[in-house]
Amino acid sequence: MIRNPFITSGYVSADYFCDRRFESEQLVREVMNGNNLALVSIRRMGKTGLIRHCFQFPEIKQGYYTFFIDIYDSRSLRDLVFALSKEILEVLKPIGKKALHGFWECVKSLQASISFDVNGMPSLNLGLGDIQAPATTLDEIFRYLEQADKPCLIAIDEFQQITGYAEKNVEATLRTYVQHCNNARFIFAGSQRHVMGNMFLTPSRPFYQSVSMMHLERIPLEEYVFFARSHFERNSKTVETEAIIRIYRQFEGGTWYIQKVLNVLYDMTPPQGVCRVRMAEEAIRQIVGSFRYTYSEILFRMPEKQKELLIAITKEREAKAITSGAFIKKYKLLSASLVQSALKGLLEKEFITHEAGVYKIYDRFLGICLVVNYKVYQPLFQRRRK
16 A cells, blocks of 8 residues: 555556546557657656556556666667666566566576576576676667567657767667667657757758657646645545645656645644645655755856855756856856856756747755755855855
């Protein structure tokens, strides 16, 4: 039994998944019609949950082998091949020896990492060091996907990371394999819209027009109100509609942030109790307070000019023309060139996002922490002058 219905990590079941009916139907329809898909949205908007949710649809669960990997922390083709190999092995292991044997027969380069006990049950000892020849193992994996006894559905989250791999031509290599693999469909999910757009919509890029594009937007406010109230009421609790509306608007419909605050509010509300508007502010204060020392450490290690620009963008909420004289003067920054340099660092570290000419802080709780506790952090932003 789930103690708290507002899930902040992973996927449990459809009962704890908010809305996305249209998006779920579209994703499943695309796959069932034999199309590969690029799923794009900012991070923490629910891409992973949507994919996991669709994997549970009967027509997908029964008709496909489903594999999901997150390559956000990957830096090379070797990392990707390791993640994919490990996921396939973990998915096939509970199915039985026959399913795993099909993979084992194709992927010869990993045979030393798989053994069987006296009962024929597989034992997996795969480590990153076992990927000695990534290109060879990748070729073997796609050979398995083509020969698998059921169609395969592979979801790769944060797919834009492959553009920064050390090896050259990773895009072209993967595109060739994907193009010729008739027994598998792919979902390429990504959070950097401009990078994903360039990958799939630029004529000179290998993946040009090779997928159906799907953009994941905010869950409508009315759906979240219904979802939240239903779970409170199902457990003999009540939540004021205005509290949900305020949370939704403060975090601009960001799924993870809403779930996090509702999770705390649900815990704060006793059985037969009422979650009132004023409690939302307390819940946010608790969450931000729990991250306070982590944020302090992050800011302490951040270069001074980046700190200054980060707080300026945070106070602006939606910053535009940040190298303009007006913006520089308003926030007492030194020069356009220094702002440009600091901006590059903040974007690379993903402290801020850039969409349609607007810069925003990525971590909304960090933004609240900076604004609410500005006096606490002010020493970190003091400019040293000779």
